[in-house]
Amino acid sequence: MAEEPEEPTLPRLPLSVPFSDTRKRLRSMEAPPPSTSSDPAVFSSDDDPALDNYQAHGRRKRRYVGTWFDQQPASSDSALGDETGPNYPPPRRNRATPKPKKREFRRQLDSGVWMGTDGAMTDTDDSVDLEPPTARLSLLPPHDPAPLPLSPARPRFPDEEQAAINMIRRCVDNGIEDVDLSGLRLHCLSRGILEPLSHIAPIPNVTKDVAFEQKDAEIKVFLSTNLLRTFPLDLLNVEHLTVLSLRHNRLTRIPPGIGKLKNLQTLNVAQNSLRFFPSELLALLRKGGKLSSFQFQPNPFWTPVAVPPDNRGAEDYETRTFNPGPTPAVASRWIGLTTRLQARTPVELTDSAHTSYTRFVLPQTTNPAFAARRAPPLELEPFRQLATPRGLHHVLADAASKVAQPRGAKSLFELAVRACVRSGQADWIAAELRRDGEVGEGEGCWSAHLAEAVDRAADIQRQGGLECAVCGRETSMPLARWVEFRQVGQLDVLVGPEGVEDSRFMGLGGVSEGAVPFMMVGCSWRCVPVAADGVDGGGSG
């Protein structure tokens, strides 16, 4: 390997390769264009009674876009004004440039919405042939986050959400940091509604002779006693959120992005339908963190089997698996919330199609129907053991396999799926893949697992992204999962005379006493628990 072989240069493809070629199906099927298209109808000048269209010497038929009563010439000849078209209204043009680009964003005068128009339908296009519908993807306008719904001109929200919108506007306008949205019977909060919360700025107290001091906002959001089924993801972008109450809702998941809310001091998620917490929440439950009040019971959390196995070696497992850096030093005293590891489950290993390769399988988490069922107690594995199923060792030895190799480039599959999600059209793409699968002869759901992978990656992105708990790499396709049961409690750190820290951990009392599950996620089959010292782990070195 001393000499790196020269990479040959790839031949450049001519730029004129049409997009239609890119979607050559693996099966010879061509779906009819969807009848639900909102594109205006296209018809040719055959329909037009003005027969003098035809007498021109060999010139192309004209194409018209839209309704017959709103006709406008669609082909280039008349658009360029080189002919005196019979009785047509002049083509609508935005610019007077003689040679505009083939594709452009053109204003639809009637709708007031800017849309990218298909090249075949601009009034300046030379080509007559309609591109096949498969080329639509590149032509859709970029997906924008939902337009800010605060405009009173569009009262399309149900009353509950409208009440929330009004309340938020009042808080933003008056610099009120306590946003009380509790008891509004909210079923959901559409994306964008909570977005203005980031702009709340307290009105500073200006006193004479006192220097003006810029203070960070301390935004407190109360969403308790509503009917929310999903965590409002807009909240993840409210940097100065200090208090968040979602008590008494119907949440089933807390997004991993919660770890970004470093200024959170109080978090209440009691009385929901939570089964587990994301491991990212642990970032807020660390020495030096700001979270000092955390209510999370009751919730139907997963529970461990009654009898814990030999659970020596917890610290060693944590050190070897996660390689945590040194904990931040404390000035003189620090009191706050942390967790203490009590047990962990075995690891579930999956592939990019989400097929499981281990005997141990975690309960369903995404499918609401399954997730609603009460899960049986989860099996535990001693910290000093690690069950990599026999027969999978050779997989870990295969350096080219993305299953075993978190280093290097991501798989093309993951890259392509990420590109799908980034395009903002993941739902459309997943539907296309499913349709391909249905039409495919014999094999049934040939593409179903592809569509599911796109769905899962889109879900991960909606939850604010996912990082491998072990190596920290960002992943759209976690391949390993396990659960840690941790007790939440208060850590009291006192720095003694010689700078020696003396710390005491006290588990929370009452209903919050037991250990709660945290979902750990690994990006490859190497990003899994490492066995604590003492016993052979069975994992290959």
Next chain:
Amino acid sequence: MADACKYITLVSSDGYEFVVLRDAALVSPTIKGMLRSQFTEAQTGRCTFPEFSGVVLEKVAEYFHYWHRNRDREDVPDMEIPVELCLVLVQAADYFNLDARPSLRDPA
């Protein structure tokens, strides 16, 4: 692999040819299978893919080199995938087995 030829040629449905490093292309178990056997591809070093057009195959070939170049690196930036290609590349990645799925058969 009898011939120690360093390069192989990928041919698209519309006749475009892409010369790629054999070592890089072998990341695809699909191509590995084609080249290992007694199939003609093994002798000629030419693999034809009537399933994919040149635009798609070009991106796949680009991926092979991208993967090879970065195989021991950390923090590799995502290869650029234009939006109009992302759907068909999901299918292509599946076809070339360029995903994270273990082959449970013994590696040869």
